[in-house]
Amino acid sequence: MKQQTGLYTKILTIVIISLLMVISLLLFFVYTGLKNTLHDQLSGRGNEIASYIATLGSEDILLENSYLLLQLINKVKSSNDDVRYIIIADYKGRILAHTFGTQYPTGMPKQITPFDYASQTKLFKSNEGDIHQVTSSIDEGKIGFICIGLSGKSMQQLLTSIITHFTLTGLIITILAVLAIGLLLAKILAPIRFLSLAAEKIKHNDYKVRVYYRGRDELGTLTQTFNEMVCELAAKDKYNQKLLAELQEKDHSRDILIHKLFSAQEDERKRISRELHDGVGQSVTSILAYLRILLNNEADVDQQKLIKSTRTIIASVLEELREMAVNLRPPSLDDMDITAIFRQHVFDTAKHNGLIADFSADENIKNIKVSDNVRLALYRILQEATTNIVHHAHAINLTVSLTMHNGNIMLAIIDDGCGFSADVLHTAKEKRHLGLYGMRERVELLNGQLEIKSYPDKGTSIIASIPVGKRSTDE
Structure with missing residues (x-):
């Protein structure tokens, strides 16, 4: 107007x-x-x-x-x-x-x-x-x-x-001419004004608007073309809305499937961890007990040495089984607060792999109710990242922090390892390598964001940000 x-x-x-x-x-x-x-x-x-x-x-x-x-x-x-x-x-x-x-x-x-x-x-x-x-x-x-x-x-x-x-x-004469020309202009510009108002409504996605002009001059042609364009836009908008609804439905189904996949994966981890701890672990413990009985009843020194060596090997296997069970599903993940769990994992990883670790967390995180899905997603990201650092980064220093920012809980994992180029990250994304791809999927399911920065010989930083108050599809 x-x-x-x-x-x-x-x-x-x-x-x-x-x-x-x-x-x-x-x-x-x-x-x-x-x-x-x-x-x-x-x-x-x-x-x-x-x-x-x-x-x-x-x-x-x-x-x-x-x-x-x-x-x-x-x-x-x-x-x-x-x-x-x-x-x-x-x-x-x-x-x-x-x-x-x-x-x-x-x-x-x-x-x-x-x-x-x-x-x-x-x-x-x-x-x-x-x-x-x-x-x-x-x-x-x-x-x-x-x-x-x-x-x-x-x-x-x-x-x-x-x-x-x-x-x-x-x-x-000028006044009369201005009045006459003003009236004529108002009549001529009226269709243009209606076109302008209609365009403003189209801007706000109102495709029901039409402009009526009965003249057969250039304005009539323009009005007719405009109305035809609005009809086409309305049809395309309807088609786009249909495609959008289908896409949203597919995305929703995809999110549900991924969420169920992660849930099934966690359930399987729980089952395997329980089997290792309660089934295989108990069996190995029983073997150790039988070996001790054999050791006490054996008089031959050479046989005693052999039994002792066997008990040492089996004890080491038992320790590895217990560590594997803990890594699959730490019992403290459901009991301890998120700060204590993360600190324990960081320093245990550093202790067993010769890293210099530093962990920090905001004090108010202890008082925040963090959902099980958010807790689990952040822990799996930390677990995957530290595993990559141990196996591939050749790092010396590991820095992990938990902070709150604008209602989001943020996990930052930084190392000084060999890093990698953007091409490697792009290739991993295209091929959907389970490590990085799994991190991103977990974060996006919880309406969060994952940022990965890495440069050759300059280390890697992974920052995950997840809203504390929002939950995933099936939570």
Whole structure:
């Protein structure tokens, strides 16, 4: 709406400025033409008065009868209001009579310069306004010269009156033209305004809007094309919504499947851990007990050494079985707080693999209710990351931290190992290597984010961020 109002105002402003410019030019040309015309009329009038005086006073000029000449010019001056003064000179330019009375103006010439052409006109400024001085020669200056000063005041008043009326007429025409053009513009721009409003509704996904215009001109074609475009957009939007719903349904099903996969994997880990601990572990413990009985009943020293060696090997196997069972599913994962579990895992890993470890955690994490899924996901990420560090990174230092930021619990795992290039990470993503891919899937199922940064010979950092208050699909 604002854009359409601006367009209307701009066009109307251009029209007004154009009309005012045209009227101003017309006023200029009219003023100049009238001024020249009135100037010519004054010159003609001066020549007529001079011709009249010359007809009546030529003989008196030759006789240099100043008295009769003075009576003549005073009579002519009194009968013509626009005549300010009259001067009569002989053929030599000497002044014989004038209408200034006893005091001849100091600014006026003492004599008239003779010339042999019909007349000349000069413009003077005075305290009464412009004075048009017309000097006419009598018989090509052989008899004398007559100089008549005509006031331009009446001419200026007439010129001002004409220009004033012309200006008022121009303003009235401009106002009427602006009103007419404004109404016409409003009618012309109405479909464009409706198109603008419709486009604004389409911007907010309202595809039911239509613009109606019955004309067969360019606006009609534009309106028809616009309506057809809206119909196509509505059909495409409906199709896109259908595809989006199908995609969301597939993503939902995929999330459920992945969640069930992880749940099945954890259940299998629990089962195997329990079997190792309760089944195989108990059997190995029984073997150790039987070996001790054999050792106590055996008198042969060599056989005793053999039994002792066998018990040592089996005890080592039992220890490995117990460690494997713990790694598959630590019993403390469901009992201890997340900070203690993570600290224990970090320092146990460092102890058994010769790493220098550092672990830190925000104090408020102990008081936060962390769901089982979040706890398990973060622990598996820590477990996978530390396994990779031990087997592939050749690192010396391991730094792990648990922090809270904007309602998210963040796990950061940093090592100073050999690292890897972006191509390796991209290849692992494309081939969906279970380690990195499993980390990302676990985090995304919980609406979190996983960031992995690594550079050759500069170590690796893994940062997982999961909202504490949000749960996965099936939780």
